[in-house]
Amino acid sequence: MSDAVNGPAIEVTGLTKRYKTGDTVVEAVKGIDLRVETGQTYGFLGPNGAGKSTTIEMLCTIRNPTSGTARVAGYDVVRERDQVRRRIGLVFQQQTLDLQLTAEQNLRFHAELYGLSRADADRRIDEVLEMVALADRRSDTVQKFSGGMKRRLEIARGLVHAPQVLFLDEPTIGLDPQTRAAIWAYLHDLRRTTEITVFVTTHYMDEAEHCDRIAIMDNGEVVVEDTPEALKSSIGTDRIALRTDDDELAIARIRERLGVEAGVHEGQVTLAVAEGAQVVPRLFTELGVGIRSVTVTRPSLDDVFLTYTGRTIRDSEGAGPAGSPFAGRR
Numbered sequence: 001m002s003d004a005v006n007g008p009a010i011e012v013t014g015l016t017k018r019y020k021t022g023d024t025v026v027e028a029v030k031g032i033d034l035r036v037e038t039g040q041t042y043g044f045l046g047p048n049g050a051g052k053s054t055t056i057e058m059l060c061t062i063r064n065p066t067s068g069t070a071r072v073a074g075y076d077v078v079r080e081r082d083q084v085r086r087r088i089g090l091v092f093q094q095q096t097l098d099l100q101l102t103a104e105q106n107l108r109f110h111a112e113l114y115g116l117s118r119a120d121a122d123r124r125i126d127e128v129l130e131m132v133a134l135a136d137r138r139s140d141t142v143q144k145f146s147g148g149m150k151r152r153l154e155i156a157r158g159l160v161h162a163p164q165v166l167f168l169d170e171p172t173i174g175l176d177p178q179t180r181a182a183i184w185a186y187l188h189d190l191r192r193t194t195e196i197t198v199f200v201t202t203h204y205m206d207e208a209e210h211c212d213r214i215a216i217m218d219n220g221e222v223v224v225e226d227t228p229e230a231l232k233s234s235i236g237t238d239r240i241a242l243r244t245d246d247d248e249l250a251i252a253r254i255r256e257r258l259g260v261e262a263g264v265h266e267g268q269v270t271l272a273v274a275e276g277a278q279v280v281p282r283l284f285t286e287l288g289v290g291i292r293s294v295t296v297t298r299p300s301l302d303d304v305f306l307t308y309t310g311r312t313i314r315d316s317e318g319a320g321p322a323g324s325p326f327a328g329r330r
Contacts, residue, residue: 007074009165009197010036010059014068017054028054030220031068036199036213038164041191043211044201045305047313051220052201053093056169059199060090073164086114089158093169095150099143103134103153106142107160114161121160128156132186148179152186159190166190168200172207184210203313205301214301218309232299235307238276239297242269242283245290253287265312272303 012034019026029051036042044052057063059072061081070077073087097106104125111121129135132152142150151171158166168187172180184207187198200211208214208228215225224231244250250269254262258279262271273279276296284291297303306312 040212041198043208043214046217089163089166104138235299237272243292
């Protein structure tokens with residue numbers, strides 16, 4: 001589509017989604033507000049089950065919201081569904097390519113669905129295959145492709161009709177680090193050469209660093225939103241992680257002798273302090289507990305998530321929330 005977006009690419013106000021399971025009402029999305037400017041790469045960060053995919057499904061007109069409003073590329077996702085669909089590209093979390101078709105056939109089928117002429121389809125297929133470095137494999141059946149190649153082809157398919165907004169739902173899940181880095185390199189190239197807006201969900205903290213702005217979602221709510229650097233700066237503390245011989249005793253002594261609350265996350269005792277390097281010697285001299293290892297790190301997006309939700313994202317995807325000194329610091 002060639003018409004430009006007037007105003008924000010995505011604007012969401014009070015968006016909710018509730019499901020009824022038997023006598024129980026589950027609120028998957030709880031009245032979120034979002035604004036994504038045209039041309040941004042916007043990250044939706046959170047653990048599995050946070051409500052990220054449900055939000056994307058509403059923004060892409062796959063599900064209707066229970067309440068609230070959302071506009072994508074200037075159009076209402078409920079009242080102007082067809083207009084929205086013509087202007088978005090979507091890469092699902094699950095692989096949806098036809099494995100029996102060639103790469104080119106998968107793209108051509110998509111182009112025909114969007115009504116591209118033969119000439120426009122030929123041009124766009126050439127462009128997107130070149131963009132994702134699959135031009136030399138255009139005639140190969142997709143079943144021969146690696147996981148990373150399939151993901152790149154799905155991104156190419158989402159771009160064939162030149163959408164204004166590209167939605168990527170966990171685009172690198174299950175891929176190795178090298179392939180993940182390559183996918184993001186393609187997305188950066190895309191941003192440099194087009195004015196497309198990219199809305200990406202992820203639970204990989206390192207990937208969120210690539211985004212212009214990030215919203216952290218937890219339990220159906222957006223708990224904080226800003227640029228990656230601003231979010232990290234908002235914490236103002238270092239993170240110390242200890243492996244000890246007695247975690248419960250270490251936590252009690254940290255509280256008693258340092259006046260700091262600590263918790264166990266990802267198998268380590270963690271605490272947030274200013275000037276962490278200066279605190280480490282006190283841990284060895286004052287805790288009276290065997291310390292097997294200690295690390296000090298500057299604030300990261302992992303620490304942002306821990307600060308605003310009370311647990312790390314890996315804790316969230318494991319057994320569930322653990323008690324934390326960081327809970328409630330918003």
